[in-house]
Amino acid sequence: MLSLYDGALDVPVILKNWYEEEATNNYGAYIPFVGTVRSEDGIDGLSFDIYEPILNSWFSSWQEKAKAKGAVIKMAHSRGDVMLHESSYIASVFSPKRRVALEFIDEFVEDFKASAPIWKYDLLNGKRVYALDRSTAIKGSGILGEKK
Amino acid sequence: MIRVEFLGPIQKPSLELDIQNLSELAAVLQQDDEMSEWLTNCAVAVNDTLVSSLEVPLKDGDKVSLLPPVCGG
Numbered sequence: 376m377l378s379l380y381d382g383a384l385d386v387p388v389i390l391k392n393w394y395e396e397e398a399t400n401n402y403g404a405y406i407p408f409v410g411t412v413r414s415e416d417g418i419d420g421l422s423f424d425i426y427e428p429i430l431n432s433w434f435s436s437w438q439e440k441a442k443a444k445g446a447v448i449k450m451a452h453s454r455g456d457v458m459l460h461e462s463s464y465i466a467s468v469f470s471p472k473r474r475v476a477l478e479f480i481d482e483f484v485e486d487f488k489a490s491a492p493i494w495k496y497d498l499l500n501g502k503r504v505y506a507l508d509r510s511t512a513i514k515g516s517g518i519l520g521e522k523k
Numbered sequence: 524m525i526r527v528e529f530l531g532p533i534q535k536p537s538l539e540l541d542i543q544n545l546s547e548l549a550a551v552l553q554q555d556d557e558m559s560e561w562l563t564n565c566a567v568a569v570n571d572t573l574v575s576s577l578e579v580p581l582k583d584g585d586k587v588s589l590l591p592p593v594c595g596g
Binding site for chain 2: 410423424425426428429432452463464484487488489490491492493494495496505506507509510511512513514515516517518519520521522
Protein backbone atom coordinates (compact mmCIF):
# COMPACT_ATOMS: atom_id res chain seq x y z
CA MET A 376 0.00 0.00 0.00
CA LEU A 377 1.30 3.42 -1.06
CA SER A 378 -0.48 6.50 0.27
CA LEU A 379 0.30 10.13 -0.60
CA TYR A 380 -0.96 13.06 1.44
CA ASP A 381 -0.98 16.83 1.01
CA GLY A 382 1.12 18.25 3.87
CA ALA A 383 2.30 16.53 7.04
CA LEU A 384 1.41 12.93 7.88
CA ASP A 385 -0.87 12.12 10.80
CA VAL A 386 1.58 9.57 12.18
CA PRO A 387 -0.46 8.07 15.07
CA VAL A 388 -3.49 7.53 12.84
CA ILE A 389 -1.51 5.98 9.95
CA LEU A 390 0.44 3.61 12.23
CA LYS A 391 -2.75 2.61 14.05
CA ASN A 392 -4.62 1.97 10.79
CA TRP A 393 -1.80 -0.14 9.38
CA TYR A 394 -1.58 -2.09 12.63
CA GLU A 395 -5.30 -2.78 12.59
CA GLU A 396 -5.27 -3.78 8.90
CA GLU A 397 -2.71 -6.52 9.56
CA ALA A 398 -3.38 -7.40 13.19
CA THR A 399 -5.02 -10.76 12.47
CA ASN A 400 -2.91 -11.75 9.43
CA ASN A 401 -0.39 -13.77 11.43
CA TYR A 402 2.59 -11.43 11.03
CA GLY A 403 5.02 -11.73 13.92
CA ALA A 404 6.82 -8.45 13.21
CA TYR A 405 5.69 -4.89 12.37
CA ILE A 406 8.63 -2.51 11.86
CA PRO A 407 7.82 1.12 11.06
CA PHE A 408 10.29 3.83 10.09
CA VAL A 409 9.08 7.39 10.59
CA GLY A 410 10.94 10.32 9.02
CA THR A 411 10.52 13.64 10.84
CA VAL A 412 11.69 17.11 9.75
CA ARG A 413 14.51 18.34 12.00
CA SER A 414 15.59 21.89 12.73
CA GLU A 415 18.91 22.47 10.97
CA ASP A 416 20.54 25.15 8.81
CA GLY A 417 17.80 27.65 9.63
CA ILE A 418 15.05 25.93 7.63
CA ASP A 419 11.37 26.45 8.42
CA GLY A 420 10.48 23.08 6.95
CA LEU A 421 10.73 20.95 3.83
CA SER A 422 8.63 20.68 0.70
CA PHE A 423 8.22 17.80 -1.74
CA ASP A 424 7.31 17.19 -5.39
CA ILE A 425 6.38 13.65 -6.43
CA TYR A 426 6.13 12.04 -9.86
CA GLU A 427 3.47 9.45 -9.23
CA PRO A 428 3.57 7.19 -12.33
CA ILE A 429 7.18 6.11 -11.72
CA LEU A 430 6.79 6.12 -7.93
CA ASN A 431 3.89 3.69 -8.30
CA SER A 432 5.84 1.28 -10.52
CA TRP A 433 8.90 1.51 -8.24
CA PHE A 434 6.75 0.72 -5.21
CA SER A 435 5.00 -2.17 -6.98
CA SER A 436 8.35 -3.81 -7.73
CA TRP A 437 9.24 -3.64 -4.02
CA GLN A 438 5.84 -4.99 -3.03
CA GLU A 439 6.54 -8.01 -5.27
CA LYS A 440 9.93 -8.54 -3.59
CA ALA A 441 8.24 -8.35 -0.19
CA LYS A 442 5.53 -10.79 -1.24
CA ALA A 443 8.20 -13.31 -2.28
CA LYS A 444 9.42 -13.27 1.34
CA GLY A 445 5.93 -13.49 2.79
CA ALA A 446 6.06 -9.82 3.83
CA VAL A 447 4.03 -6.67 3.14
CA ILE A 448 5.30 -3.09 2.73
CA LYS A 449 3.27 0.02 3.45
CA MET A 450 4.47 3.51 2.69
CA ALA A 451 3.09 7.01 3.20
CA HIS A 452 4.65 10.24 1.94
CA SER A 453 3.80 13.94 1.92
CA ARG A 454 3.37 16.27 -1.03
CA GLY A 455 3.96 19.98 -0.57
CA ASP A 456 5.06 21.62 2.66
CA VAL A 457 5.94 19.85 5.92
CA MET A 458 7.10 22.03 8.79
CA LEU A 459 9.66 21.41 11.57
CA HIS A 460 8.94 18.43 13.82
CA GLU A 461 6.22 17.17 11.52
CA SER A 462 6.63 13.92 9.58
CA SER A 463 6.79 13.46 5.82
CA TYR A 464 7.57 9.76 5.45
CA ILE A 465 6.57 6.44 6.95
CA ALA A 466 7.65 3.03 5.68
CA SER A 467 6.59 -0.19 7.40
CA VAL A 468 7.23 -3.84 6.87
CA PHE A 469 5.09 -6.66 8.20
CA SER A 470 6.60 -10.13 8.07
CA PRO A 471 6.20 -13.51 9.74
CA LYS A 472 9.60 -13.21 11.50
CA ARG A 473 11.57 -10.19 12.65
CA ARG A 474 14.80 -10.81 10.71
CA VAL A 475 13.12 -10.46 7.31
CA ALA A 476 11.39 -7.24 8.38
CA LEU A 477 14.56 -5.70 9.85
CA GLU A 478 16.60 -6.44 6.72
CA PHE A 479 13.83 -5.44 4.37
CA ILE A 480 13.13 -2.07 5.94
CA ASP A 481 16.83 -1.20 5.63
CA GLU A 482 17.06 -2.21 1.95
CA PHE A 483 13.76 -0.58 1.11
CA VAL A 484 14.53 2.79 2.69
CA GLU A 485 18.01 2.88 1.11
CA ASP A 486 16.58 2.25 -2.35
CA PHE A 487 13.79 4.73 -1.65
CA LYS A 488 16.40 7.42 -1.02
CA ALA A 489 18.28 6.55 -4.22
CA SER A 490 15.45 5.81 -6.63
CA ALA A 491 12.00 7.10 -5.65
CA PRO A 492 11.07 10.07 -7.88
CA ILE A 493 10.56 12.59 -5.09
CA TRP A 494 12.24 16.01 -4.94
CA LYS A 495 13.01 17.79 -1.70
CA TYR A 496 13.18 21.55 -1.14
CA ASP A 497 14.24 23.51 1.95
CA LEU A 498 11.77 26.17 3.07
CA LEU A 499 14.01 29.16 3.79
CA ASN A 500 12.64 32.67 4.40
CA GLY A 501 9.52 31.93 2.42
CA LYS A 502 11.44 30.46 -0.52
CA ARG A 503 11.52 26.87 -1.81
CA VAL A 504 15.18 25.89 -2.40
CA TYR A 505 15.96 22.59 -4.15
CA ALA A 506 18.13 20.39 -1.89
CA LEU A 507 20.54 19.38 -4.65
CA ASP A 508 23.47 18.67 -2.31
CA ARG A 509 21.42 16.07 -0.39
CA SER A 510 19.94 14.49 -3.51
CA THR A 511 21.04 11.38 -5.41
CA ALA A 512 21.11 10.97 -9.18
CA ILE A 513 18.98 7.97 -10.17
CA LYS A 514 20.97 5.00 -11.52
CA GLY A 515 21.63 5.52 -15.24
CA SER A 516 21.48 9.31 -15.07
CA GLY A 517 23.44 11.55 -17.41
CA ILE A 518 22.86 9.84 -20.75
CA LEU A 519 21.50 13.02 -22.35
CA GLY A 520 24.77 14.79 -21.54
CA GLU A 521 26.84 12.32 -23.55
CA LYS A 522 28.56 14.01 -26.50
CA LYS A 523 28.60 12.26 -29.84
CA MET B 524 5.47 14.57 -32.09
CA ILE B 525 7.31 13.67 -28.91
CA ARG B 526 6.40 15.40 -25.64
CA VAL B 527 9.36 16.16 -23.36
CA GLU B 528 8.62 16.89 -19.69
CA PHE B 529 11.00 18.36 -17.12
CA LEU B 530 10.20 17.12 -13.62
CA GLY B 531 10.76 18.43 -10.10
CA PRO B 532 13.06 21.43 -9.78
CA ILE B 533 13.77 21.95 -13.49
CA GLN B 534 11.85 25.13 -14.17
CA LYS B 535 11.19 24.58 -17.85
CA PRO B 536 7.92 24.19 -19.76
CA SER B 537 7.29 20.96 -21.68
CA LEU B 538 8.47 20.72 -25.29
CA GLU B 539 6.86 19.13 -28.35
CA LEU B 540 9.61 17.90 -30.67
CA ASP B 541 9.74 16.09 -34.00
CA ILE B 542 12.54 13.61 -33.19
CA GLN B 543 13.14 9.92 -33.86
CA ASN B 544 15.26 8.84 -30.88
CA LEU B 545 16.91 9.97 -27.65
CA SER B 546 20.18 10.84 -29.39
CA GLU B 547 18.32 13.54 -31.29
CA LEU B 548 16.81 14.78 -28.04
CA ALA B 549 20.29 14.93 -26.49
CA ALA B 550 21.51 17.02 -29.44
CA VAL B 551 18.58 19.45 -29.08
CA LEU B 552 18.94 19.86 -25.32
CA GLN B 553 22.74 20.24 -25.50
CA GLN B 554 22.12 23.48 -27.43
CA ASP B 555 20.27 24.88 -24.40
CA ASP B 556 22.71 26.46 -21.91
CA GLU B 557 20.13 26.37 -19.10
CA MET B 558 19.99 22.57 -19.42
CA SER B 559 23.72 21.81 -19.42
CA GLU B 560 24.02 20.85 -15.73
CA TRP B 561 20.73 18.97 -15.68
CA LEU B 562 21.76 16.81 -18.63
CA THR B 563 24.69 15.40 -16.65
CA ASN B 564 22.59 14.39 -13.62
CA CYS B 565 19.10 13.64 -14.92
CA ALA B 566 17.63 10.19 -15.45
CA VAL B 567 15.43 9.65 -18.49
CA ALA B 568 12.11 7.84 -18.78
CA VAL B 569 10.20 6.97 -21.94
CA ASN B 570 6.48 6.54 -21.30
CA ASP B 571 7.24 6.36 -17.56
CA THR B 572 9.84 3.58 -17.83
CA LEU B 573 13.44 4.50 -16.99
CA VAL B 574 15.95 3.89 -19.78
CA SER B 575 19.75 3.64 -19.65
CA SER B 576 20.72 4.11 -23.30
CA LEU B 577 20.26 6.73 -25.99
CA GLU B 578 19.57 3.95 -28.49
CA VAL B 579 15.88 4.04 -27.74
CA PRO B 580 13.59 4.64 -30.72
CA LEU B 581 10.71 7.06 -30.24
CA LYS B 582 7.34 7.01 -31.97
CA ASP B 583 4.66 9.62 -32.42
CA GLY B 584 2.87 10.30 -29.13
CA ASP B 585 5.67 9.07 -26.85
CA LYS B 586 6.45 10.96 -23.65
CA VAL B 587 10.01 11.53 -22.46
CA SER B 588 10.58 12.68 -18.87
CA LEU B 589 13.75 14.07 -17.31
CA LEU B 590 14.17 13.23 -13.63
CA PRO B 591 16.75 15.23 -11.69
CA PRO B 592 18.50 13.86 -8.52
CA VAL B 593 15.98 12.68 -5.92
CA CYS B 594 15.67 12.90 -2.15
CA GLY B 595 12.48 11.57 -0.63
CA GLY B 596 11.79 11.19 3.06
